[in-house]
Amino acid sequence: MKHTTFTPMLLALALCLCLQQAHAAGQIDFIEGNVSVTTAAGQLRVPGRGETLDAGDAIVTGRDGEIHVRMDDNALIALRANTFLRIEAYRAEGGADDNAVFRLLRGSFRSVTGWIGKNNPKNYAVRTTTATIGIRGTDHEVLVVGEGEDAGTYDKVNTGETEMDTPVGKVSVLPGQAAFASRTAALPPRVLPAVPALFVATKNEAIIESSKKLLEETRDERLEQKQKDNVRKGTDSNGKPRIGEPEDARKALAAFEDILRAFEAGNVSLIRQKLDPSMIGYQQLLDNITQENNECKQMRVTLLNTQVQAGPNLAVLQTGWEKRCLLLPSFTPRLTTGRSTVLLHLGPNGWTFAAITGGSMLERSGPVVPGAPAGGPAARTLAxxxxxxxxxxxxxxxxxxxxxxxxxxxxxxxxxxxxxxxxxxxxxxxxxxxxxxxxxxxxxxxxxxxxxxxxxxxxxxxxxxxxxxxxxxxxxxxxxxxxxxxxxxxxxxxxxxxxxxxxxxxxxxxx
Incomplete structure (x- = not known):
């Protein structure tokens, strides 16, 4: 189990990572072709579906690349091929200071705004080298042409309304219209007589439409839940920071106890559903749980002196424990004891088990056959x-x-x-x-x-x-x-x- 458990230092690191993810700007829903992400710290990676993006991340697509990101305020951004977009600022906590600022350096992307665009439109902006685009609850597309006689910024509105602003003027853009801001600084922006052929739909446009419909239907509900979470993360009657409601702790503890009952029964399938697949040593942990249930029968795990600190999205559980079973092949009674710290996440499917310190109740209790090394902490078996x-x-x-x-x-x-x-x-x-x-x-x-x-x-x-x-x-x-x-x-x-x-x-x- 050396590779399936967390030391306290690693657990603290995992906790920090979870907190960072809780404030992420969005999550990748769809990805195709050549796409890369560079963080604000300069770290380059090839992203995958389900990964999160943070404020400061820069997204680059190649000539065959496309990526759709569901933002935390139920907005959607869909980058076309040959695009460079940076998420300059993003905050979606359900308050008046929520904001979304993007900088488009080249290429094009489609933006379906969420509750920021609906409730705080002045806090949303798309910036290019020639213009800044604001919105009023909008589905729009921004395009940057870098060279040639068509060089400049284009903005097409599908629904809602945008405003293209430059140092020498601004124009409003209505549904079905497109505006243009030339690279020539002396020329004011203007609404074009027709939408230019530069705007080309991709083969995945139907996916965007489907996502748009779902996000718009759930936007208000998600905002309401975010605001409730903020109340729970606020201050108590004494003005002290509140980690979470008692109900959060009860639900997190109940979820972990469900995992323990599945562990006792050898129900690896249920345990797999309750584990965070991104945890370190995910498969090794499942393998060891299977081995333990093959070696130790009539298992029972009891938690002792358990303390839980929980918020809306994560929980830390510290507990002592006793594990009793009959060790095969002789059905020898065995008791193991220890103390563990557990990290749980709250996701779309409820609380999931994300990490645990070494010397846990999920480690093997003892030898498979006489002569095998004893496993588990504080092993005590009556001879x-x-x-x-x-x-x-x-x-x-x-x-x-x-x-x-x-x-x-x-x-x-x-x-x-x-x-x-x-x-x-x-x-x-x-x-x-x-x-x-x-x-x-x-x-x-x-x-x-x-x-x-x-x-x-x-x-x-x-x-x-x-x-x-x-x-x-x-x-x-x-x-x-x-x-x-x-x-x-x-x-x-x-x-x-x-x-x-x-x-x-x-x-x-x-x-």
Whole structure:
């Protein structure tokens, strides 16, 4: 899981990135051909559908390039081929200071304005080298020709109204009209007698129309939700910044608990729906969740001392946890504990799981087979003990004083918490009738790195005093017994689910 979890530093970085994305200018809905984006910091990238664009980004399309961007105020910009457009300023928080400023250096683009154009038209502008274009709730297209007798800025209005402004004059442009501002600074802008053939629709115009209809239908609803979010991000009754309403925290916590219930049930399909695909280690996390559910059955995860800080778009959850399960193949009870920090996003499909610190409840709990390295933080499993004999008459062997030969008697301790240890020790005691002897035995690991430790023979002898009430053990190299007695094997496990040492015992009859 090293590559599927976040250190606290990485989690903080992810949180910062989420905050940046929450204030992004728009999201790419459609992209085709050669398109690139350069950030305000000068970083160049080839964008993809679903990615966000920020204020300061410059978009460049090649001769076969086209890109449609759904802006945060439910506006739409669609860049044609051979276009260079920079998003100079953009803010869409639902307030009076919302603004949208674009600079078109070459080429053309279509702009369908959102709530900024409807409610704050003076805060919208398209700037070129020869003119500034303002709007009044508009679907319009701007074109810049850089050379030749047609050089200058053109603006065509589909719906609404625009105003083309230059240092020497301005004109209003109505639906079905086009205006022109020449590169010659002395000439004022003018409305053309007809829309010039320079405006050419692309093969994807139907996609723009469909997007326009949807954005216009949902514009007011989206603005209302944005304004509600702003109220929740405002100040409380004491004037202190408010992170979010309690309802945000409850919904985020409930979403994460849904993920945990799916994790317990091994429902990887549901977990996949709840994960942010852009998270670091997305596939590795899914693979490890699958392995954990194959190895650990009847799983239950309990959250402890959970704290949630949530806003309208993201939540940070800090929690302690306990995970209990039965570890295959022996169905050994296992408890793992830890503390984790979780980051969640709120998107179109609800709260999604975006990041988690290392040592999480989603990591593997333990070894698949004896000898495999133990996984998971603070692993504590109660050891198991197996004792068996072959039914031979051990009491008839030996004379009590001379050490007898070792006889078949198997003792096996299984303790995943002792993986890698060379040996463990057990105490074996014989009792009733009369012979009461004890000995500490060392059980070596079955194989190097194993979680199993075993001996297959134990030295027994008959009590020297003839199994009477006055018998006293006399041979320290063997265990003295009498016919009909028992042998009790004890192992002290110091790493238990409760955290306190626990003695595991098993008693067998010794004939």
């Amino acid at each position: 198991t003990l197996a004792v068996a004999n072959i039914g031979a008459s051990y009491a008839a062997a030996g004379g009590g004083v001379a050490p007898p030969a070792p006889l078949p008697f198997s003792i096996t301790v299984t303790d995943p918490d002792r993986v890698g240890a060379a040996s463990v020790t057990v105490t074996i005691t014989t009792s009733a009738p009369f012979a009461n002897d004890s000995m500490v035995l060392t059980l070596p690991a079955v194989t190097p790195g194993s979680s199993q430790f075993r001996v297959t023979t134990v030295s027994f002898s008959k009590a020297a005093a003839g199994c009477t009430s006055t018998n006293v053990p006399t041979n320290p190299a063997s265990l003295e017994i009498c016919p009909g007695g028992t042998a009790t094997v004890s192992f002290t496990d110091t790493t238990t689910p409760s955290g306190a040492p626990q003695v595991v015992t098993q008693t067998v009859a010794v004939p």
